[in-house]
Amino acid sequence: MIVVTGATGNVGQPLVQTLVRAGEQVIAVSRSEIAVPAGVRHHRADLADPQSLEPALQGAAVLFLLTSPDFMANGNINAVLDVVRAADVPRVVLLSSHGVGTGRHPSVLEDAVRQSGLQWTMLRPGNFDSNALQWADMVRTQRVVAAPFGDVAVPAIDPADIAEVAAIALREPRHQGHIYTLTGPEPISPRQQAAAIGAALGESVRFVEQSRAEARTQMLRYMPEPVVEATLGALGTPSAAEQAVSPDIERLLGRPPRTFAEWVSRTITAFK
Secondary structure, eight states: OEEESSTTSTTHHHHHHHHHHTTOOEEEEESSOOOOOTTOEEEEOOTTSGGGGHHHHTTOSEEEEOOOTTHHHHOOHHHHHHHHHHTTOOEEEEEOOHHHHHTSSOOHHHHHHHTTSSEEEEEEEOEEGGGGGGGHHHHHHHSEEEEESTTOOEEEEOHHHHHHHHHHHHHOGGGTTOEEEEOOSSEEOHHHHHHHHHHHHTSOOEEEEEOHHHHHHHHTTTSOHHHHHHHHHHHHSOOHHHHOOOSHHHHHHSSOOOOHHHHHHHHGGGGO
16 A cells, blocks of 8 residues: 555645556545545645654555645654654655755755665655746736746756656665656746747747746745745756756656646646
8 A cells, every 4th residue: 555645736646646547555645635536545634743644554565755845844754754664664755856966955854764764765856847837827817927037947847757756666666775866858947938838828928037036025925935045046046967857757757758848738727
């Protein structure tokens, strides 16, 4: 049995669906009530209250561990891992971030998992295609995308690709001890993303460049300040490592990563 935390999210939802299609028994864990595919059991829990996770772990072979953006401020990863060990779950697949590998983000979660005594696999995705959903309302109402660093390009990854890699790592213990860096197929700038959205709509979408300060103020409404600063740094002044395309998705999935345009074509109703 596989337990998936963060089951409501852009990675968690397609991951649950991928595992079900593969014939796996799945428990989907989230902080709120959700609809789940037939045969999937839902368990409501908050990682900030580790004991709330315990009932979902009974009999589990592996845990997909995805923490919310506010977990670093409100949660205790060691307490979560104590509950996992106590439930005799032997293996964890952690959704980390590319920023840990580049030094942009703290390594607290990865360090705790490594030191837990559990078997582990680390997934380090970079910039998500789905981050473009923050522009959906302005595209719907004004046919505008406003973002900073309009011509700075970094790879953006389709969450469905992350989910497919996660499913492999969860189902195949041979990935124990591996760290996978997950990126899209090529760097793409916000201006190019706006053009791709316009192409999918069949209408012009105007790009408006924000200042760093404007973007920071907007992002602080839904992200902790350290995460905002790290994100703006990676987007505005990316290192060579942050602009590089990783081969890991193609090696694991046997195909290139999906493009941003492919992601937009699947989600275009959000922008109409």
